[in-house]
Amino acid sequence: MKEVGNGRHTSFWYDKWCDLGVLAEILGDRGIIDMGVRREATVEEVLNNHRRRRRHRGASLQDIEKELGKLAEKQSNSELDKDLWRWSSGFKQKFSTMETWQLIRETGLQCDWGSRVWFSKATPKFAFITWLAFKDRLSTLDRVSRWSQGIDTTCVLCKNAPETRSHIFFECAVSSHIWEQLTKGIMRNSYSNSCETVMRLISASMEKKKRFCINYALQVAMYFLWRERNKRRHGEPPMPLSVMLKLIDKTIRNKLSLVQGKRVKGLEEVLQFWFSTRL
Incomplete structure (x- = not known):
């Protein structure tokens, strides 16, 4: 004016x-x-x-x-x-x-899990894929079928069910096994492979090192699952499940070792905590 x-x-x-x-x-x-x-x-x-x-x-x-x-x-x-x-x-x-x-800007409802995706010490490329997945903006086959009629929507990881956001990251035989191996020892009785339950869980109040392990393991798993899904969609040979699980676990341990070395408050013994929860 x-x-x-x-x-x-x-x-x-x-x-x-x-x-x-x-x-x-x-x-x-x-x-x-x-x-x-x-x-x-x-x-x-x-x-x-x-x-x-x-x-x-x-x-x-x-x-x-x-x-x-x-x-x-x-x-x-x-x-x-x-x-x-x-x-x-x-x-x-x-x-x-x-x-x-x-x-x-157009303001919308504030999501209660945003700070659990974009947290301190997160790896940007892992957090970005997780953010897109939680917003249901990844090109999963159920979404692709809306604008491309007649495509095969079968999950390329398990080949047993249609590919949706919830299925490919939590309910598929491959992703369910990986998620269980990574977090069941941490979550104990609260363990779930439901996408909605996991989104509520990461927003819940808990000990800092426990929350960091769950959130970071979630992001690494989603990133590698999505990458493996894309490779198989483009004709590349599948990575054995055991190899993928070891690669994910090694990525998480490397991060936890780095964070612990920086002596972040509340995460001083986060690597030991991770080893104590392995099944």
């Missing part, structure tokens, strides 16, 4: 200089004729050309004439026009990226 000083650098039609809004958007091309103001006019020109105030039938035109009258009373020839930026609390001269973003 423009705060008018002398009006010299404020467009009458295309700048927002009053609370009514941008006049060109309100009145359109017809407004130029009704107001008797040329398209390129500045606010200074309109106020200083000694134009006689017109009587209009339209309420919008009458409101504009009122705004011009108010502006004429406080116009200052010595002050320059100022650019104002919209904040949630009104217009200010200072620009804020955060305020602008909050005003233009």
